Amino acid sequence: MSKVAVIGAGYVGLTTAACLADLGNDVTVVDIDREKIAQLQKGHVPFYEPGLTELVQRNAESRRLRFTTSYRDAVPGAEYAIIAVSTPEGEGGEADLSYVEAAAGSIADCMDGPLVVVNKSTVPPLTGDMVSRVLRQRNSKHEAHVVSNPEFLREGSAIQDFMHPDRVVVGSHDRAAAEKVAKLYEPLEAPILITPNIYTAEMVKYASNAFLAARISFINEIARICERVDADAMLVAEGMGMDKRIGPSYLDAGIGYGGSCxxxxxxxxxxxxxxxxxxxxxxxxxxxxxxxxxxxxxxxxxxxxxxxxxxxxxxxxxxxxxxxxxxxxxxxxxxxxxxxxxxxxxxxxxxxxxxxxxxxxxxxxxxxxxxxxxxxxxxxxxxxxxxxxxxxxxxxxxxxxxxxxxxxxxxxxxxxxxxxxxxxxxxxxxxxxxxxxxxxPKDVKALAALAERFDYHPELLHAVMDINRDQRMLVIDKLRDCLDGLSEKVIGLLGLAFKPNTDDLREAPSLDIARVLIAAGAHVRAYDPAAMERTQAILPELEYAKDAYELAAGADALVVVTEWNEFKHLDMARLKTSMRKPVVIDGRNIYVPATMRELGFTYRGIGRE
Ligand SMILES: NC(=O)c1ccc[n+]([C@@H]2O[C@H](COP(=O)([O-])OP(=O)(O)OC[C@H]3O[C@@H](n4cnc5c(N)ncnc54)[C@H](O)[C@@H]3O)[C@@H](O)[C@H]2O)c1
Incomplete structure (x- = not known):
């Protein structure tokens, strides 16, 4: 059993803390957000993640997991301090490291002995050196070794991802410190990669994110070519994915994501x-x-x-x-x-x-x-x-x-x-x-910004970002095409949430699509099984339907924005008879084009006309 301080009670920090406590460690979580800590002290997890509330409550009851707003309650006596604070996009696209820097400063102020400081926040290469510098400058009495340990968990399956990772990556200039962090993960029986310097471990995270983004951009570009030569991008992706060297994930053509500000x-x-x-x-x-x-x-x-x-x-x-x-x-x-x-x-x-x-x-x-x-x-x-x-x-x-x-x-x-x-x-x-x-948007842009700082122009990363950004507007182009303009047209959005089984709207393409349609003079309606209340607060000008059938009645077109299961099992013939024009733009490729055409729809998927 080790004594661990986790800095940041967000998505990553809380999952890490609860899982490490469940593995038998003694964990204290510090966050500067008083309200969040007050909630957690009462056993409430302030966001939705399957299984996390139970895990937090169970470990809090057995006194292996505590919450505090004071570093003094967490850091003294700890063997590890794990930094899991936010790293929003910052200067010129680079990650904003001010929270990480602040956390390092507060840790230094409270250290009372040797400490391994683990960085779990997503940070660009060279950040570990900054953390070491802050620790050294603020506390010359005690030695701290910094270890990079990037996190790969995904929202929606965070506990599963933490407990059964594909791999654990740790890297440090100090081998013993890296091995000490690897020890924390030994019970998981996952492959552990220990890198001999900290920059390599830091780079693994950024390179992985950029590669996943590149796969999405790649298949989206292939989809655009497929549309022009009458090929089916979904089957192309399936065929590619069967190759063990390629694999099937992150090859879904669809609607991209957006920027700011x-x-x-x-x-x-x-x-x-x-x-x-x-x-x-x-x-x-x-x-x-x-x-x-x-x-x-x-x-x-x-x-x-x-x-x-x-x-x-x-x-x-x-x-x-x-x-x-x-x-x-x-x-x-x-x-x-x-x-x-x-x-x-x-x-x-x-x-x-x-x-x-x-x-x-x-x-x-x-x-x-x-x-x-x-x-x-x-x-x-x-x-x-x-x-x-x-x-x-x-x-x-x-x-x-x-x-x-x-x-x-x-x-x-x-x-x-x-x-x-x-x-x-x-x-x-x-x-x-x-x-x-x-x-x-942050990750790929941050890597590109880092490269530029070292006088390297990352052409592929720039192309990845450009393609991703254009993708969401494809739906609008397709609507314009099928309807001969958008003004006064009635458009129904099937789905609002950014993915099925959530009411989360962060980065959701539905909002961008709705706004562009409204700006173009269309009447926009929407139906979503879970996210309508949240959307109403943001876009009161939308009309909200009670189900997909009400949404379709009198509509000129429907756009599938979120691939909820219930949309896959609609009575399409019934839907079609109530529409003013039977146009379906399938932003998620959930319907079979031939079947839709047999039913009399004007159907456009992504990469499969
Ligand atoms: N969410 C994910 O799916 C995911 C996955 C992998 C990696 N990451 C990375 O992990 C990091 C954390 O992400 P998140 O989603 O948990 O963020 P989050 O915004 O949910 O949580 C961050 C928490 O840190 C707290 N905080 C900020 N400054 C602090 C300080 N000085 N001291 C103590 N607490 C402080 C905030 O109050 C907040 O509660 C980011 O770098 C992110 O990029 C996130």
């Missing part, structure tokens, strides 16, 4: 065919779906000047939480998510870390408001809008100045947030001329 009414300066306009991001996102020849005004740090550069990706994702309003000198302001990165005078910083000591780039030539644009006789909409203009405005080439941050306000927000990826500069000029950084 400004509120939709914030604006950017757009150029297309020599004409410029100031457009809200929500409109840019929408228009970008049909017209990719967009440029936006971006900013180069090296020269502190602005230039029009191509937009390579426009993203939108649902966001619930506090939005920050950053106000600066000269009356500029901008609303964004707390993790949105900014280019500051001293480097890239997240919105939530900005203070009155920070300076942001400002393009003073940029118009302050839409009125200013009209006065300059520029177009206000590029796609189908008025075509006036245009004296070319003197935006490009302008030298930027620096303005100090004055104030940061928070307000609760529930809705869509947007971002653009701009080739080369990775920045764009936004409302009132303030410059902001691009912002992207």
């Amino acid at each position: 400004l509120v939709g009414r914030e604006t950017v300066i757009v150029r297309r065919e020599g004409r410029t306009a100031v457009l809200p991001l929500e409109q840019v996102f929408d228009e970008f779906q049909t017209d990719r020849a967009y440029e936006v005004l971006a900013w180069w740090r090296e020269t502190e000047t602005v230039e029009f550069l191509p937009v390579t990706v426009a993203t939108m994702r649902p966001f619930e939480g506090n939005i920050l309003e950053i106000s600066t000198e000269k009356g500029r302001r901008l609303e964004c998510t707390p993790d949105h990165p900014f280019a500051t005078l001293t480097g890239v910083k997240l919105a939530r870390d900005l203070t009155a000591d920070d300076w942001l780039p400002l393009d003073e030539e940029a118009p302050l408001a839409e009125m200013a644009v009209r006065e300059r006789n520029e177009v206000v909409s590029l796609a189908g809008g008025p075509t006036t203009v245009a004296t070319p405005p003197p935006y490009a080439g302008a030298k930027t100045s620096w303005v100090r941050v004055l104030d940061i306000k928070r307000r609760p927000f529930s809705g869509a947030v947007y971002s653009l990826e701009v080739a080369g500069a990775h920045t764009f000029v936004t409302t009132g001329g303030l410059v902001t950084h691009n912002c992207f």
